[in-house]
Amino acid sequence: DAGVTQSPTHLIKTRGQQVTLRCSPISGHKSVSWYQQVLGQGPQFIFQYYEKEERGRGNFPDRFSARQFPNYSSELNVNALLLGDSALYLCASSPSRAGGENEQFFGPGTRLTVL
């Protein structure tokens, strides 16, 4: 079975532009979460979607938005890009939102560079 896939692998944008990142979860997984990882730090939680509804949001500005489609894939959109948005964006999927057994599986990430 394929793992979590993300596209594109790399992306270069300029300040003020908009970007859309895509994620396909593991088959059968209904929960998708997005994380931002700045160089040298651990990932920071951005959003969680489950059954196509937003179930959680981290401390990120409204320039960040996301959605989940009926096939459980997801898109992360970032508007009005800033230099500080340069990071590795990671997508994680899990079978459900259950508790202790809820293991998160991560994709390879999208490296976004804002010039």
Add this chain to the structure above:
Amino acid sequence: KQEVTQIPAALSVPEGENLVLNCSFTDSAIYNLQWFRQDPGKGLTSLLLIQSSQREQTSGRLNASLDKSSGRSTLYIAASQPGDSATYLCAVLSGSARQLTFGSGTQLTVLP
């Protein structure tokens, strides 16, 4: 607000040594704790998951323990190999959003 700390930030050991990585968290109301491995510029590979009701998990040369009441976890790597060189991240699942809160990682280098 959940906070996760990992010590040490970096560690260099000769091949064959046993080693321990430490993780602490501030809020004991967690669902589980995961240890991940991250190679440079890559995504995260899940190594071990410990549910909040469990004390430890083992996979091959890896053993992770959890003391929820004291907010601590350790990852023990036996007989280290150069291929173990990577950044190791600890993360706890907590909160109404079921979000992972990560530490900043321990960068491990195993010297041949």
